[in-house]
Amino acid sequence: MSAQHWSPPRLSLRFLHVWRRNLLVWRKLAIPSMLGNLADPLLYMFGLGYGLGRMLEDVGGLSYIAFLASGVICSSTMMSASFEAMYSAFSRMHMQKTWDAILNAPLTLDDVLLGEWVWAASKSFLSGSAVLIVAAVLGLVPSPLAIAVIPLIFLTGLAFAGLGLIMTALSPSYDFFMYYFTLCVTPMMLLCGVFFPLHELPAAAQIAAQALPLTHAVALARPLVNGTVPSDWLLHVAVLAAYAAGSAWIALALTRRRLLQ
Amino acid sequence: MNTASPLNVAGLRKSYGDKEVVCGIDLALQPGECFGLLGPNGAGKTTTLRLCLGLTGPDSGSIRVLGHEVPQQGREARARIGVVPQFDNLDPDFTIRENLRVFGRYFDIPDSTLQERIPALLEFAGLSSRADTRIQTLSGGMKRRLTLARALINDPELLFLDEPTTGLDPQARHVIWERLRNLLKQGKTLLLTTHFMEEAERLCSRIAIMDHGKIISGGDPRALITQHVEPHVVEVYGEGAPGWGETFGRRHAERCEATGETIFCYTSDPAPLVADLDSRGDLRYLHRRANIEDVFLKLTGRDLRD
Numbered sequence: 001m002s003a004q005h006w007s008p009p010r011l012s013l014r015f016l017h018v019w020r021r022n023l024l025v026w027r028k029l030a031i032p033s034m035l036g037n038l039a040d041p042l043l044y045m046f047g048l049g050y051g052l053g054r055m056l057e058d059v060g061g062l063s064y065i066a067f068l069a070s071g072v073i074c075s076s077t078m079m080s081a082s083f084e085a086m087y088s089a090f091s092r093m094h095m096q097k098t099w100d101a102i103l104n105a106p107l108t109l110d111d112v113l114l115g116e117w118v119w120a121a122s123k124s125f126l127s128g129s130a131v132l133i134v135a136a137v138l139g140l141v142p143s144p145l146a147i148a149v150i151p152l153i154f155l156t157g158l159a160f161a162g163l164g165l166i167m168t169a170l171s172p173s174y175d176f177f178m179y180y181f182t183l184c185v186t187p188m189m190l191l192c193g194v195f196f197p198l199h200e201l202p203a204a205a206q207i208a209a210q211a212l213p214l215t216h217a218v219a220l221a222r223p224l225v226n227g228t229v230p231s232d233w234l235l236h237v238a239v240l241a242a243y244a245a246g247s248a249w250i251a252l253a254l255t256r257r258r259l260l261q
Numbered sequence: 262m263n264t265a266s267p268l269n270v271a272g273l274r275k276s277y278g279d280k281e282v283v284c285g286i287d288l289a290l291q292p293g294e295c296f297g298l299l300g301p302n303g304a305g306k307t308t309t310l311r312l313c314l315g316l317t318g319p320d321s322g323s324i325r326v327l328g329h330e331v332p333q334q335g336r337e338a339r340a341r342i343g344v345v346p347q348f349d350n351l352d353p354d355f356t357i358r359e360n361l362r363v364f365g366r367y368f369d370i371p372d373s374t375l376q377e378r379i380p381a382l383l384e385f386a387g388l389s390s391r392a393d394t395r396i397q398t399l400s401g402g403m404k405r406r407l408t409l410a411r412a413l414i415n416d417p418e419l420l421f422l423d424e425p426t427t428g429l430d431p432q433a434r435h436v437i438w439e440r441l442r443n444l445l446k447q448g449k450t451l452l453l454t455t456h457f458m459e460e461a462e463r464l465c466s467r468i469a470i471m472d473h474g475k476i477i478s479g480g481d482p483r484a485l486i487t488q489h490v491e492p493h494v495v496e497v498y499g500e501g502a503p504g505w506g507e508t509f510g511r512r513h514a515e516r517c518e519a520t521g522e523t524i525f526c527y528t529s530d531p532a533p534l535v536a537d538l539d540s541r542g543d544l545r546y547l548h549r550r551a552n553i554e555d556v557f558l559k560l561t562g563r564d565l566r567d
Contacts, residue, residue, distance in 0.1 A: 017367050024363065025354040097350035103316055104344040105367035105415075106336045260317055261277065 005253040010110045018102060018115025019122070026123065037127040041076035042134060045069060048195065060197050062226060069135040070222040071194030073149065074156055076131050078214055081124035081157045082185055085164025086177045089116050093168065099259070109259060113252045117165060121157030128153035135225070143227025152224070155240050156217040162247025163213075169254035188214040193222070213243040265328065267292055267419045267450045268313060273322035275308055282308050284474035285322070290419075295441070295451040297465035297482075299458070299553075301561055305474040306454040307347060310421050313452075314339055327418060340368060343412030347423040349404045351396050357383070357407055358392040365414040378414065385440065386410035402433025409440060420444065422453045426460060438463055458554035468553070472561045482553050489556045491515050491527040495534045496547045498523050505544060509537055520563055527551065 026033060049065030059067040092098040099112050132149055135141050167180045191205060192198070192214035198206055209215045216236040223230040230236065268290040275283040283305045290296050300306050311317050313324055315335020324331040326338040352360050361382055365375040383389040386406040396404065405425065412420060422441070426434040441451060441464055455461055461468050462482050469479035478485060486492075495514070497505060499522060506524035510517045513533045514526035526534055531548055538546045 014367075014369075020366070021352075021363050024359070025352075028354065096353055097346075097348065098352060100346065101350040101352070101364070102367055104314065104339065104342075104346065105364065106340040106369075107367055108336065 001253065001257055005256045006249075009114065009249065009252055010108065011114060012108075012111055014107050015111045015114035015118065017107065018112050019119045021098075021102075022115070022119040023122075034126065034130065037076070037080055038130050038134070040079065041072045041127070041131045044075075045072050045131070045135075060222075065138075066140045066226065067222070068195065069131070069138075069140045070149075070225040071218050073128050073131045073135070073153065073225070074192075074214060074217040074221050075189055075194045077124045077128035077153050077156045077217070078160045078185065078188065079124075080127035081120050081160035082164045082181075084120035084123045085116065085161040086167050086171070086180070087174065089120065089165060090168045090171055090174065090177075092116075093255075093259075094171075103259075109256060110252065113165065113248070113255055117158065117161050117248050117251070120161035120164060121154055124157035124160065125154045128157070132225075141225055143225070145227050145229070146225050148224050149221050152217065152220050152240075155237070155244060156213070158244035159213045159217075159240050159247065162244055162251055165251035166247055166254060169251050169258055188212050191215075193218040213240055216240050265292075266290055266325075267327055268452060269323075269325040270309075270313065271323050273309070273312060273324065274320045275305075275312060275317070276320055282474050283312065283319075286471075286474075286476055288469065288476075290450055290452060291467075292450055293445065293448050294467060295445055295453060295465045297461035297468035298452065298454040298471055299456065299461055299468055299557060300454075300471035301456065304471045304561075306471055307423055309471075310423055310452070310454065314342065314344065314421065340415065341418055343415065343417035343420040345405075345408050345412045345420065345422040345425050347427065349408055351404060351407060351411070353395070353397055356393045356395055357388050357399075360396060360407065361411055361414055364411050368415045370415065375414070378416075382410040382413055385413070385443075387436070400433075402429055402436065405429060405433065405437060406440070409437065413444075417449070419450045420452070422451060424455055425453065426455070426457060434460075458552060458557055462553050470557060470560055477560050478556070485556050486551050486553060489559055490551045491529050492551050493528050493531040494549050494551050494555060495526040495528065495531055495538070496523060496549070497526070497538065498545045498547075499543070501544055505538075505541075510534065513537075518558075518563065525555075527555070 045065065045068055049068045053064030056064045102112055103109060129150065132141070132146070167177060171177060191201065191209045192212050194214070198209055198215065201209065216239045220230050220233060220236045266289045268288060270286055270288040273283055273286040274281065286309060298306050298309065312319050313326060313331060315332035315338060318332050327341050329338040331338050352363060355363060358379060361379050362375050365378070380389070383392050386409065388403060388407060396407065399407065409425070426437050429437065438460065445451060453461070453465060465482060467480060468482050468485070469476045471477070478489070497510070502522050502524045503519055506517050506519060510524055510526045514528040516527040518525045528534065535548055538544055
């Protein structure tokens with residue numbers, strides 16, 4: 001990697017063309033796509049929430065389904081951003097050569113990456129918000145503080161979109177993404193407080209979990225959904241923002257190395 | 262501005278690792294001409310185009326496209342260039358019309374202008390009746406025509422065509438050639454890379470032959486043929502051909518080349534060769550005029566390139 005690859009991103013509003021292109025494609029499949037995105041999180045929420053929830057009195061002072069709802073908002077945002085930034089972006093970069101076509105127009109690779117990053121976060125924003133709305137309809141969102149979850153979903157989306165784009169920049173094929181899912185996404189699902197409180201974990205695992213972005217998203221979403229201001233909220237926001245900005249920059253440098261030969 | 266060269270390249274060099282793929286190239290296109298960049302696979306043609314588009318930076322040398330320094334002003338240059346890439350990269354999720362519209366937006370062209378331009382481009386591509394079909398259903402020829410129409414969405418002054426007819430059947434190829442001549446009539450400047458010599462001969466007023474990253478010869482295609490090869494070629498095929506080449510061909514032709522069981526005899530007087538082959542009757546042969554492919558093979562050799 002040369003220093004050139006690491007030069008600061010050159011931002012321009014032209015990234016919106018890339019974002020808009022992806023939106024147009026998505027609109028054609030919006031309904032099946034939304035249903036697909038909702039099915040998974042809702043299965044977790046209802047399956048575990050009602051099934052497992054009947055066996056538990058309360059978890060951290062909440063009914064289990066209420067506890068679960070805020071976690072699933074975050075995990076579904078993570079899943080949606082990861083899929084979009086990996087499988088879909090890889091299709092556009094590698095299989096369909098959509099990026100090559102765009103680069104022949106007056107856009108730069110920086111525009112393309114920025115567009116893809118914001119797009120993946122936007123798509124995951126829809127998934128996370130949909131779960132939030134379902135939870136609200138079920139009466140699981142008692143406080144207007146939950147409004148603050150909306151920007152949090154977008155920030156969480158940016159963090160996971162950036163990480164996904166790093167994988168895309170490194171990936172030789174679709175199979176490569178399985179490693180990331182097995183080694184990063186699934187452990188986060190299980191260790192970051194989505195399904196049970198973090199303090200149930202052994203001490204070492206608790207410390208490790210603090211390094212993971214999903215932990216911080218859940219640590220913010222759960223109190224907000226239930227009407228309290230999260231403790232250390234600034235720290236959690238800072239970690240997520242650092243993941244978002246840092247991963248996007250790394251992804252940009254790696255993609256420059258891959259494509260601007 | 263009209264008389265200035267639309268594309269001027271001087272001393273261009275580019276290496277990947279230890280391998281120098283473009284080794285000091287100079288090019289100066291004239292407005293309104295079709296310039297052919299010919300070369301075997303791996304000669305550095307596509308890299309040269311990428312450099313001229315500002316998609317990668319040169320190690321040294323200068324590139325000036327329509328008055329813009331590239332790669333520094335690559336964005337401004339690309340706004341005025343149309344590109345037909347070697348491999349189709351149309352958007353499979355869109356219809357024909359949407360492909361044109363979405364691509365036009367990348368150039369910041371207002372939707373109202375696109376609305377006016379698209380029907381003419383569909384007409385040009387012969388795709389008006391299928392404007393709202395998805396592109397998966399199109400044949401290879403239709404996709405190429407659409408790619409060409411897409412390259413015209415910004416009404417470019419200069420077009421880069423990277424092997425525009427590779428993989429097309431003869432009918433489709435002739436349609437593309439006809440469209441390209443049409444663009445030349447409109448005054449556009451074309452830079453064409455190809456390894457179809459026939460294509461270069463038909464379209465290009467000037468060509469440059471590129472090999473191992475260097476331009477090894479260039480000029481008017483007719484003049485190149487006269488300069489480098491004898492005017493007639495007799496190709497002889499079959500098991501007995503090499504033997505005939507040794508005993509008879511070599512003595513009566515200025516130059517003979519063999520590839521497997523085919524002998525190519527280059528000569529200014531084909532009569533004795535043809536007479537002998539006719540009288541023998543056991544060898545198939547073809548007598549033709551020398552073309553740019555013969556020049557190309559003479560200069561770049563007959564070895565396979567991968």
